Amino acid sequence: MPKNILEVTDLYKSFDQLEVLKGVSMKVKAGEVVVIIGPSGSGKSTLLRSINYLEEPTSGSIYFKGELINPKRNLHKVRQEVGMVFQNFNLFPHLKVIRNITLAPSLTRSMDMNVTEERALELLKQVGLSDKAQSYPEELSGGQRQRVAIARALAMDPQVLLFDEPTSALDPEMIGDVLEVMKNLALQGMTMIVVTHEMGFAREVGDRLLFIDEGIIVEEGSPAEVFSNPREKRTRDFLSKVL
Amino acid sequence: MDFRWDLIISSLPMLLTGAKLTVQLTAVSVFFGIILGTLTGMLRISKTPFRFIAAIYIDVIRGTPLLVQTFIIFYGLPSLIQRPIPAYFAAVLALSINSGAYVGEIVRAGIQSLDKGQWEAAASLGMSGYQTMKHIILPQAFRRILPPLGNEFIALLKDSSLVSVIALEELVRKGQVIIGRTFRPFEIWFAVAVIFFVMTFIVSRFVDLLERRVTRHA
């Protein structure tokens, strides 16, 4: 097992004329929780979405478990092992909660359906939604939907989970439940990259904090270090606005 | 002013035979139209070169009259392939090809109306494009396109009367034949109109019913 489960080197991404990522490199160790913060439009989502190639990088390389990700060769396999949780949940509205969770594993693995379902029910229990297996997504609150989305991602037994502002679309009273689930995942040793505006979560759960501005990593370090003693002026300006 | 109800009654069996053919033609053509249209709609938004062919097909068919398309198939094609084409076969071919283009547009719009996040969620779970289409996109698109698909069915039911020009004895053609014998155009066309209305009414109620059953959770 290579030391870094994920490695991004010199990543550039442009949309037409707009250069969004301007040479981003980062390494993530297994079990690490990396939190990414930065102003709106700085490229946080683009970085995260480039990791599993929802956006194809303009240049640069991404290595998963030491292996270069290549959309033609190993992307499906990588995506099965790198889960993603979206700001808007993106649950499948025509499927019951249980089917939302079992669909991908049942399609991509030759496993007994009973085993897959049992695992899904276990995951639902883990996110505190045991009683919602037979509901449709529209019957759930935002916080419940996001927890189903996390269970859905977990059902693939991913080695890395990417979170893109998982609580930004939620009412304040729902945020806690979702953060709690994420915190427990972190405690169980899940490797996570989390884009968030929840500074409390970053401080408490993050092993490392990256501050991104205008497409580059401006500063990184332990959350405590960066929050209490930011080296860069841009970091200070940003933190003074959000803390 | 006399209105010959008795004439309508006595013509009814013949008109209903025609109506039966109309329904049959429409049903078969809608069936093939949906298959052709789903394929066309999917190709239209694919990244393959076939998308241009799909786009041309849709534009050409929607930009020319069904009547002319029917003539090309029934009169034009036989001279090209040096053998006659049976009227029934020509009618089904013309109506299916015509319907396929309209359904293609409906399917394309239905697929594109879905949130991009649905594709992304499926992709992020490692599902293939085919699996995503089959399990995520088409089932949701289908629920959305049911109403316009119902309209297309009704439109085709009415448009199928155009194939009377190739002497296929569907409802309109039957009406013409009866008038040729009875010289009572008003009663007969009136009866034909009522039969058409009853058929489209039933179809539209049926589509409403189906819609209410499947559009939950869409």
Ligand SMILES: Nc1ncnc2c1ncn2[C@@H]1O[C@H](COP(=O)(O)OP(=O)(O)OP(=O)(O)O)[C@@H](O)[C@H]1O
């Ligand atoms: N598909 C796209 N096409 C064109 N421009 C895009 C696309 N996606 C993102 N952008 C642009 O790239 C820039 C960075 O976007 P990104 O979503 O990565 O920012 P972000 O840091 O996640 O911001 P936020 O905190 O608001 O989510 C923005 O200017 C955005 O408008």
Ligand SMILES: [Mg+2]
């Ligand atoms: Mg974002």
